[in-house]
Amino acid sequence: MTRDGTLGVAVIGTGRMGSDHVRRIDEVISGARVAAVVDIDGERAGAVAASVPGCAAYTDPAAAMADDAVDAVLVASPGPAHEAALLEAFARDLPVLCEKPLTPDAASALRVMEAEVRLGHRRAQVGFMRRYDAEFQQLKALLDSGAFGRTLMLHCTHRNAATPPGFTGPMTINDSVVHEIDVARWLLGQEITHVTVLRPASSSAAPGGLSDPQLVLFETAEGAVVDVEVFLNCGFGYQVRCEAVGEHGTARAGDAHGLYVNTAGRWGGEIAPDYVVRFRAAYDREVQAWVDATRRGETTGPGVWDGYAAAAVCEAGVRAQATGERTPVTLVPRPALYGG
Amino acid sequence: MTRDGTLGVAVIGTGRMGSDHVRRIDEVISGARVAAVVDIDGERAGAVAASVPGCAAYTDPAAAMADDAVDAVLVASPGPAHEAALLEAFARDLPVLCEKPLTPDAASALRVMEAEVRLGHRRAQVGFMRRYDAEFQQLKALLDSGAFGRTLMLHCTHRNAATPPGFTGPMTINDSVVHEIDVARWLLGQEITHVTVLRPASSSAAPGGLSDPQLVLFETAEGAVVDVEVFLNCGFGYQVRCEAVGEHGTARAGDAHGLYVNTAGRWGGEIAPDYVVRFRAAYDREVQAWVDATRRGETTGPGVWDGYAAAAVCEAGVRAQATGERTPVTLVPRPALYGG
Amino acid sequence: MTRDGTLGVAVIGTGRMGSDHVRRIDEVISGARVAAVVDIDGERAGAVAASVPGCAAYTDPAAAMADDAVDAVLVASPGPAHEAALLEAFARDLPVLCEKPLTPDAASALRVMEAEVRLGHRRAQVGFMRRYDAEFQQLKALLDSGAFGRTLMLHCTHRNAATPPGFTGPMTINDSVVHEIDVARWLLGQEITHVTVLRPASSSAAPGGLSDPQLVLFETAEGAVVDVEVFLNCGFGYQVRCEAVGEHGTARAGDAHGLYVNTAGRWGGEIAPDYVVRFRAAYDREVQAWVDATRRGETTGPGVWDGYAAAAVCEAGVRAQATGERTPVTLVPRPALYGG
Amino acid sequence: MTRDGTLGVAVIGTGRMGSDHVRRIDEVISGARVAAVVDIDGERAGAVAASVPGCAAYTDPAAAMADDAVDAVLVASPGPAHEAALLEAFARDLPVLCEKPLTPDAASALRVMEAEVRLGHRRAQVGFMRRYDAEFQQLKALLDSGAFGRTLMLHCTHRNAATPPGFTGPMTINDSVVHEIDVARWLLGQEITHVTVLRPASSSAAPGGLSDPQLVLFETAEGAVVDVEVFLNCGFGYQVRCEAVGEHGTARAGDAHGLYVNTAGRWGGEIAPDYVVRFRAAYDREVQAWVDATRRGETTGPGVWDGYAAAAVCEAGVRAQATGERTPVTLVPRPALYGG
Known part of the structure; x- marks a missing residue:
């Protein structure tokens, strides 16, 4: 070829x-x-x-x-x-x-x-x-190893310094949380069955009309629960984390790392400014x-099944965001081509 | 006297x-x-x-x-x-x-x-x-300083190695989550108005019939959202954390600390076995x-108002746990003696 | 009494x-x-x-x-x-x-x-x-447990934001490094036999004539080696750390801890401003x-033997600082009252 | 071409x-x-x-x-x-x-x-x-930015799980510490002028006759001091760190990172087993x-000048190791081709 x-x-x-x-x-x-x-x-x-x-x-x-x-x-x-x-x-x-x-x-x-x-x-x-990020791959390998038993919960954080002009509420789900939808399905090996969205009082840094941050909750076919803080105008940088809670331990990907610095009365280091820096590798x-x-x-x-399933969860997520209700996800049966 | x-x-x-x-x-x-x-x-x-x-x-x-x-x-x-x-x-x-x-x-x-x-x-x-723990006090002082703007969310973790015999579902709320109820009310300076409880598939380490872990959600009078992972048979130790998400930054209390050790292929340290060790000071x-x-x-x-408010939230929490519904909290008006 | x-x-x-x-x-x-x-x-x-x-x-x-x-x-x-x-x-x-x-x-x-x-x-x-600091006590207990075999080296850091007026070169040893002298003797359970002092080019923040930072080296009776960075005008705060290197692992006390904060493009936290805050407990x-x-x-x-031994090592240290030579420590025999 | x-x-x-x-x-x-x-x-x-x-x-x-x-x-x-x-x-x-x-x-x-x-x-x-490791590159950029003033000291750690059969004392310098020689010359932009080697009592895990660990000290042309713990039979993994001490702050590369895990009474994560894993990228x-x-x-x-200078420092290091003396490094003048 x-x-x-x-x-x-x-x-x-x-x-x-x-x-x-x-x-x-x-x-x-x-x-x-x-x-x-x-x-x-x-x-x-x-x-x-x-x-x-x-x-x-x-x-x-x-x-x-x-x-x-x-x-x-x-x-x-x-x-x-x-x-x-x-x-x-x-x-x-x-x-x-x-x-x-x-x-x-x-x-x-x-x-x-x-x-x-x-x-x-x-x-x-x-x-x-995200499936190609080194830490997420380590997390997947750890969960799949069975060392921590079944995975019961995921706590996800998705923070962005600021939204671009024209960013809308549904884009919170379709453009940002869609990554956590894929990560959750991939790490857990289960479909998402229900979505709930809680909308706290918005940050004053959020553009007018945008609910930001939000807390998005997923429930899966075998009963795992996933919570996602999505905060797209957090101001301080780009930060993506995922903590998996298993029966025998927890593991977290995405803590800030790199140089550890002491200066001006503080210890710590820099937070990546955006996804280009954070996920270049x-x-x-x-x-x-x-x-x-x-x-x-x-x-x-x-694959395409993953793209379709993510789209279906996004649709339920956008409805859940609008209604405040726990919203079911509807999927067609999985074709044999995709392991159905 | x-x-x-x-x-x-x-x-x-x-x-x-x-x-x-x-x-x-x-x-x-x-x-x-x-x-x-x-x-x-x-x-x-x-x-x-x-x-x-x-x-x-x-x-x-x-x-x-x-x-x-x-x-x-x-x-x-x-x-x-x-x-x-x-x-x-x-x-x-x-x-x-x-x-x-x-x-x-x-x-x-x-x-x-x-x-x-x-x-x-x-x-x-x-x-x-918890209000007397050094890190929680630092967290309170930071939030009260206004440096991070309004506090929009709290992410709490409350993990325990194992429950004692006879531990029941309502005790999850009344004995364990009651601490996060007080912490949330204290850090935010707001009353909790609604409680929702999600119950993931239980860990096989949970005693028969006990839902463990659970994800408890609070909404407050001014629109903050609090999520609490309560996992009382996590097996690995006692771990209490709280991450506050403000408009201009986040801060987390309760990360494991103490000695940093390299041995046997791993870096890290010990997790406190129980609250007596963790919260002695x-x-x-x-x-x-x-x-x-x-x-x-x-x-x-x-004070007594805090004890009463916590009891009222616990009652709503136990109902929410049983029904799976978002459950309102009912409080009498706050007496003048307690700043009402 | x-x-x-x-x-x-x-x-x-x-x-x-x-x-x-x-x-x-x-x-x-x-x-x-x-x-x-x-x-x-x-x-x-x-x-x-x-x-x-x-x-x-x-x-x-x-x-x-x-x-x-x-x-x-x-x-x-x-x-x-x-x-x-x-x-x-x-x-x-x-x-x-x-x-x-x-x-x-x-x-x-x-x-x-x-x-x-x-x-x-x-x-x-x-x-x-320092013997009463919680982390140093954990470190001592770990080393004494034998889990890491013999202790071969200690890496110590002793940083201070700024020296007070009138601070002299010998005071670097007598007032600051004297703590590491005691910590080394206590953690290792051995007397210090030789001292060497290296003096890098001084920080421009050091008052005129003061060598700062310095690297102080101790050798002990059973062959352990201790290095101490003493930097008394580091500017950024007060920081005391000790990493012990054993045959089967290493352990470090004194990493900055407390709140973990994300804000303004950085993760991290505050460094204690002085020993009053750092060592209050x-x-x-x-x-x-x-x-x-x-x-x-x-x-x-x-006890008094420890005070005497520290004084003797300080004297050798001040000589080593002046001469640049590896300098032996002279001690009288240890009286029976002190386990001699 | x-x-x-x-x-x-x-x-x-x-x-x-x-x-x-x-x-x-x-x-x-x-x-x-x-x-x-x-x-x-x-x-x-x-x-x-x-x-x-x-x-x-x-x-x-x-x-x-x-x-x-x-x-x-x-x-x-x-x-x-x-x-x-x-x-x-x-x-x-x-x-x-x-x-x-x-x-x-x-x-x-x-x-x-x-x-x-x-x-x-x-x-x-x-x-x-090492010059191509992401964290070392960040460290170099930070030091070169001048934000921390002149660099006064480097604290380096070079740990390896175990030496292969036939590993000799000089190889400690020529095969292992040679990396720190290059890192020190590169980060500081100065030639090394003197080497001293301290040899603590050896770990019982060291093969017969091998001094392990060792503490290697470098002094540079403009007065910086570098200490290197080289411990090639530390047992627990491969660990390479470098902390630079500047006039206005310190920065450390090489802390263990990757997944943060809670399990079996401990928080922490894995240490890379060898340089292939640690430095693959x-x-x-x-x-x-x-x-x-x-x-x-x-x-x-x-370039070739760097290779030559490292070889000259290694020769001084091997002599210093044998004699216990502070040993000068001899270099020919730097040819114009290499910026001399």
Whole structure:
């Protein structure tokens, strides 16, 4: 599938995330090269392509996928454009790494899933990159080892220095908590069945009308309980933690680390300013894992079912946020392709 | 009120807690002596009294309070005996330090409160000793300083190695979470208005029938949200933490500390085995503060209103635990004596 | 020896340390009262005495010790006055708690030791209060347990925000490092045989002429090595740590702890500003232990031999500081009274 | 210099380190491929080459360097073979990444340096990979920022679970402490002028005859002092830390991190078992940095002067270890090529 052993990747979307993936594949990742970039803004696509030797520029994803040099697709366009790109990639049987969300809602995610089921084999990995963070991987390994017995609860924290302009209440769930939805499903190996959202009095730092922080509660199929503090205007930095409570012990990922400093009357250290700094290594590992699996002819990592399930929990979460009620999650039966 | 400047204390109840207070007053506390001990089991009272020079033994609290050498009363008898002892102390206008709970239910706590209101001045301090832990005091001072703005959430953890035989579901609220109820009310300076309890699948280490762990949620009058993990058979030790989330920062009390050790492939240290070790200094500070205030003719610290409010929240909590519903807390108006 | 079971203490010296001990005995310590205070400045002595009920004021230590109300002596006068006070106390067979240093040099310490040996029993405890810090006690217990095998090295840190005016090079050893000398001898249970001092380029924050920081090295009779960073104008606070390296593990006392805070882009917490804050509980525990032992008719804790040995190591340290040479420590044989 | 934009690397030596670099270049590093492997054991070289597409096997380094597919050389053979390989690479003007030590002694390092000076431009990077560890890089950046003023002291710890068979006293300096020699020179930007070694009583876990642990002291040209605990049979894992003491603050790299776990009565986490786990990311970053610089036609990172200076300090260190004396370090003047 690859030319001279190197995977030719078409990167669709050249915004912040897409450009960063172009840089990553060009400079960091082993075994892949950027064969094409796609942006609805042709000038922008051309400028990015010009910075990478042998990279073509397109404005149409389908045309890029038809390029002989393209062996695989990385979708980093806005969420509403994902469905079409995924269906086109499936039509050409091209491997895809699709940034989260898979699609903006459960219905479209279901259509994507049906298309992949028709294809008969997995072709898409979804960009839930927490699964590639070293500490989260250690946590997963510890829980799976059985050393702590069953996992009974997760306490999650998701803090961000400040929201960008235009950030809305539903985006709290769809753009931020969606990571904890995936982490909870992945760490616990269970589906989420109910969502409840508590909204404390808002911080004065929250933009007008935005409830911030919030406490989001998940209940799972086998009775685990997950609480998530999501606080997107906390002011002091980006902080993502998860403490798992097992029958015989607890373990926490994501404590601040790095240099330990004494100065000016205080001990401690710096908090990462944003996810780019905090999860840089996880993004690198994610894309490398995708390239490696793809070169072996496999599709691994979080898949379309995970993207669909996350979308369904988000929908319930947004309703729970609006109503204050404990809200059930509705899922179709899991297809056999995804281990159902 | 005192003989030769030293406060003569009658300790009522000589069980684990009462005996420990006898030792504390005898050996640790400055400005007080154990003038009398009371136990329904006269032999036991006599044995304890014999170990302290100049200490009398009684089986009747009222008789002990009538002893000329008694200037103040420390109530450490079982909860159902507290109301009578408090009313007797109020009748004699004797200062009281009453172990938690003030009384076993809100109705009896209300009767005690009405008696103190009739007395016209505060005479009772309730034994919520977390308020005397050095880190919790630092946390309170930080929040009160306003440096972090309003406090929006508290994340609490209350873990215990194992429950004693006969421990029941309601005791989870009444004996354990009651501490977090007081801590939340104290740190936030607000009453709790609603309680919700989520019960994850139980640990296999929990005795048959006991839901353990549980996640208890409080909402307060000004919209703060508090979550409490209470896990009483966690197996690994006693661990009490509280993270306050303010508008401009977060602060956590209760992280394990002490020696930092590297050995056998691990870094870290020991977790306190129980509350006696974890909160020894807090108990010392609590009783010393009571003795000092009493010698100055004052009553400070958590009072009867706090005991009553905690009892009312506990009642709502036990209902919430049974029904799974978000349950309102009912309080009488706060009397002027308690700043109402 | 005591009146109504309470130990009557004469506090000699009412400077910063003496006044703090008066407050401590009056307000914190159980089983003792301040019977007399002594200061060469009679007005000052009178003012302090007036604040404590039943306390007499003296300008002459011997007169205070002759007071019938005095059962024991706490020496907190300047170092050069210690020898006379100790000899007077021994003459009256009064128990003494003597602030460090025992005396300003080894020769005078030796005279004090000879006097106590003639007395035939221990009467003096020296104020090396690190032995009463909770973490140092845990460290000692861990090392003594044998769990980590023999102790091979100690890494010590002794940092202070700033030196007071008039602080000299020898005071670095005599006033600051003397604590590490005692800690090393106590933790290791061995005498120090050699001292070496390295003097890095000084911090620009060090007053003119003062070498600061310094690295002080001790070698002990059984071959342990101790390094001490002493940095008395570090600017950021007071920090005392000790890491013991055993054959099977290492353990560190004195890491900053207390509240863990996230704010303004940083995680961490406050460093204690000075020894009064850092070691408050250790001072309380030290004086309480002395009162308790004295009431039992015993003398425990660091004794005159420890004070003498520390003085001898200090003398070698001051020489080592001046010469840059590895300098041997000279000690007389240990008298039988001190386990020799 | 490269074929289709990818750097063809000859890896010389296929022992533990060489094989790991082959895997790294093949699977992890972007922009490079393993063009050839060399081992004196031809069968071994052939087996390794067979696992990498398009990789040739050689037994002679010079023959490999003559291969058209080879653009650069990674030397991972035993130390005594380094000089010949480096001189051959210089003769062909090939970029080299040479595992530490540059050569086994200062005299041979000097010959290599003279050859590179004759070449007229830098071609060799030495494998001091601590400079590529994320925390050490943060520490370097902090010190260089000037925020903490001049750096006055470094406290280093270098612990290893156990030494391999045949490990000797000089290897303590040459194989282990050599890393701290480079770290100290790099962080301080100063040459080391004197070395002293203290040898405490050995751990019973140390193989017969080996002094372990040791305390190694460096003094630098501008008066900084560095202490290094090197403890190679500490039993509990691999631990490398460095605390820098500046005029206005201190900072420490290398505290254990990763998951924070509560279980079995203890809080804490795992210590890395060895340098492969601890510094995996640093090795990746080091080789990637070399590949990136080489593709740009540059040579960056620690160079031949650093390798030579480390060898000279090691020679002084081994003498200091044997004699117990403070031992001066002798260096030739720094050639202009290295900023002299």
